[in-house]
Amino acid sequence: MSLLDTLYREGALRTIDHALAQALRRLDRDTPDWVLAAAALASQAIAHGHAAFDPSRPWLLSDAAIDWPPAEEWLAALRDSRWIAAPADGAVAHRDAPLVLERGLLYLRRYREYERRLAAGLRRIAASAPPAPDLAALAPLFAALFPNARDDDRQARAAAVALLQSLLLATGGPGTGKTTTIARLLVLLIAQARVEGAEPPRIALAAPTGRAAERMAESLRAAASRLRDLDGVDTTLCEALPVEASTLHRLLGSVPDSPRFRHDASRPLPFDIVVVDEASMVDLPLMCKLVEAVADGARLILLGDRDQLPSVEAGDVLAAIVDAAGEDDGLPLALAERLRPLLGDALPVQPDPTPLGAYRVHLRRGYRQAESLELAPLAEATRAGDADAVLALLRGGRLAGVHFHEDVHDPLSGNGRELLLPTWRALAGAADPLEALALAARLRLLTALRDGGQGAAPLNARIEEALAGAHRPPYFHGRLLLITENSYRHGLFNGDIGVCLRADASARPAGAREQEGSAATTVAWFAGGSDGVRGFHPSALPAHGGAFAMTVHKAQGSEFDSVWLQLPRQDARHLSRELLYTGMTRARQSLHIAASEPVLRQALSRHAARVSGLAWRLGG
Numbered sequence: 001m002s003l004l005d006t007l008y009r010e011g012a013l014r015t016i017d018h019a020l021a022q023a024l025r026r027l028d029r030d031t032p033d034w035v036l037a038a039a040a041l042a043s044q045a046i047a048h049g050h051a052a053f054d055p056s057r058p059w060l061l062s063d064a065a066i067d068w069p070p071a072e073e074w075l076a077a078l079r080d081s082r083w084i085a086a087p088a089d090g091a092v093a094h095r096d097a098p099l100v101l102e103r104g105l106l107y108l109r110r111y112r113e114y115e116r117r118l119a120a121g122l123r124r125i126a127a128s129a130p131p132a133p134d135l136a137a138l139a140p141l142f143a144a145l146f147p148n149a150r151d152d153d154r155q156a157r158a159a160a161v162a163l164l165q166s167l168l169l170a171t172g173g174p175g176t177g178k179t180t181t182i183a184r185l186l187v188l189l190i191a192q193a194r195v196e197g198a199e200p201p202r203i204a205l206a207a208p209t210g211r212a213a214e215r216m217a218e219s220l221r222a223a224a225s226r227l228r229d230l231d232g233v234d235t236t237l238c239e240a241l242p243v244e245a246s247t248l249h250r251l252l253g254s255v256p257d258s259p260r261f262r263h264d265a266s267r268p269l270p271f272d273i274v275v276v277d278e279a280s281m282v283d284l285p286l287m288c289k290l291v292e293a294v295a296d297g298a299r300l301i302l303l304g305d306r307d308q309l310p311s312v313e314a315g316d317v318l319a320a321i322v323d324a325a326g327e328d329d330g331l332p333l334a335l336a337e338r339l340r341p342l343l344g345d346a347l348p349v350q351p352d353p354t355p356l357g358a359y360r361v362h363l364r365r366g367y368r369q370a371e372s373l374e375l376a377p378l379a380e381a382t383r384a385g386d387a388d389a390v391l392a393l394l395r396g397g398r399l400a401g402v403h404f405h406e407d408v409h410d411p412l413s414g415n416g417r418e419l420l421l422p423t424w425r426a427l428a429g430a431a432d433p434l435e436a437l438a439l440a441a442r443l444r445l446l447t448a449l450r451d452g453g454q455g456a457a458p459l460n461a462r463i464e465e466a467l468a469g470a471h472r473p474p475y476f477h478g479r480l481l482l483i484t485e486n487s488y489r490h491g492l493f494n495g496d497i498g499v500c501l502r503a504d505a506s507a508r509p510a511g512a513r514e515q516e517g518s519a520a521t522t523v524a525w526f527a528g529g530s531d532g533v534r535g536f537h538p539s540a541l542p543a544h545g546g547a548f549a550m551t552v553h554k555a556q557g558s559e560f561d562s563v564w565l566q567l568p569r570q571d572a573r574h575l576s577r578e579l580l581y582t583g584m585t586r587a588r589q590s591l592h593i594a595a596s597e598p599v600l601r602q603a604l605s606r607h608a609a610r611v612s613g614l615a616w617r618l619g620g
């Protein structure tokens with residue numbers, strides 16, 4: 001049997017992947033089977049989050065026992081194919097070929113172009129240094145904002161780098177002060193404009209999801225209010241900080257039924273500074289479009305945690321950019337020299353910097369109050385994939401707020417049941433929607449999978465039955481909902497959480513949109529609006545599902561007071577250390593991990609690795 005047929009029969013291909021190969025065969029009956037199979041796999045690779053298919057690692061796409069062609073012979077067959085372009089590094093691929101082979105990776109042409117354009121866009125921004133600021137004039141304010149600047153403070157380094165350059169990649173785990181640093185940097189840039197008698201900079205704050213954008217705006221407002229207490233900082237500078245953030249889609253201007261945006265290279269964003277939070281969640285096509293839409297001379301600041309799960313869609317863009325930048329050991333000598341008036345002499349210097357090495361700063365020190373939850377050692381061991389350390393920390397039971405439920409596979413039995421259900425039952429007793437939404441943020445059951453025994457979907461069904469019975473109405477009083485698509489019309493976004501409450505509750509605020517003719521029904525409430533809540537009739541909502549349990553993927557960009565992280569009974573290919581790390585770092589006050597040793601070990605041994613050529617394109 002041909003390789004293509006074997007792959008299809010083994011379920012390794014989707015219909016659309018198979019159809020691509022079939023189309024090539026129809027156009028040229030002599031197309032070799034290995035080329036057809038590779039074309040189908042290049043299409044399938046996107047669904048797995050890769051930017052391309054790597055013929056030397058085909059098993060990344062399928063666990064089936066397949067007799068894969070030897071990589072060298074496979075690549076030779078691909079090089080000979082009329083369907084596959086092989087442009088020189090970085091050159092535009094010929095439009096006639098649907099596929100591109102480059103450095104041993106087979107791309108769908110469009111994804112190779114996204115990578116190429118993204119790399120070119122980042123290089124363009126990096127190369128366009130802003131006019132040199134008057135560092136002597138800014139130095140007193142800089143010292144007030146960053147009192148430890150001369151002791152190799154990373155936050156100060158990040159801000160200083162962004163004063164002199166147009167691109168900044170500021171990475172760091174939760175609570176390392178990414179938002180605090182950006183608030184201070186923005187104050188400096190506003191002050192710089194005042195010193196120069198220029199208009200204040202136009203600043204855009206954005207994040208990949210609505211929830212992440214809300215959190216970003218909240219954090220920035222909190223950081224701004226803390227700044228007012230600092231001596232030597234003019235409060236009118238803090239008042240000029242932006243207070244709202246939008247989704248990237250809204251920033252770029254979605255065009256209905258089109259992959260294009262209103263803003264692109266020909267109609268760039270009307271901002272001098274674009275700050276993007278949760279950059280690890282941004283996929284390759286979106287990052288490409290964002291970078292191209294940043295105006296010439298404008299600054300781009302990417303904030304994120306590279307140890308988190310990569311975006312669901314293709315790319316592992318932040319990780320690739322950070323890899324290209326190399327280890328963050330210091331700054332290139334020339335830059336360190338220029339920054340001496342702000343950072344002093346203690347700054348480490350990179351002897352042999354990569355092209356992006358001057359733009360990346362990794363924040364290491366966690367500042368969040370850790371009295372109730374001592375997560376840092378566990379997060380660090382998870383990040384490093386050190387299974388012995390993770391198990392010792394979990395079993396030792398000495399980390400405040402961290403609880404290990406070894407070999408518990410059903411979160412709705414025993415301790416889990418006692419912890420989880422009462423919190424959710426309390427939703428039905430909330431006095432008003434605001435209180436219900438605050439209760440909703442207290443606790444989340446996070447799963448690795450959507451389906452299957454320990455998946456979010458069946459767990460939600462069981463929780464809902466436990467709360468409201470087998471014959472419950474679909475939108476019962478106290479049900480939590482998770483929005484699963486973006487709807488600009490509603491102002492509701494993928495990942496938003498709402499709570500259903502009976503509309504006859506006397507506390508119903510004005511503004512609930514009732515379906516015409518319905519009597520006392522249920523209103524689904526979401527955060528936002530001038531009253532702090534917005535009500536919708538459930539039947540008018542965009543796509544949604546249950547939200548008591550949700551996948552770690554969906555929870556990215558959100559935080560909860562307590563998290564129960566449930567791993568499956570058996571290993572699954574997409575369990576990874578990034579998934580564990582992302583799940584555990586969603587917790588603010590207490591974390592429960594339910595897992596068995598073998599599954600934990602397997603998960604920690606695996607990276608959520610993505611095939612991508614972005615790092616080499618950026619010169620890493």
Ligand SMILES: Nc1ncnc2c1ncn2[C@@H]1O[C@H](COP(=O)(O)OP(=O)(O)OP(=O)(O)O)[C@@H](O)[C@H]1O
Pocket residue numbers: 155172173174175176177178179180181219223226367368369
């Ligand atoms: N240099 C600092 N000195 C003292 N406290 C700090 C400092 N930097 C940040 N913090 C505090 O640490 C907490 C987290 O800061 P911040 O929200 O900026 O971190 P973050 O990296 O943006 O977090 P997240 O990953 O949740 O987005 C805040 O309470 C902030 O006040």
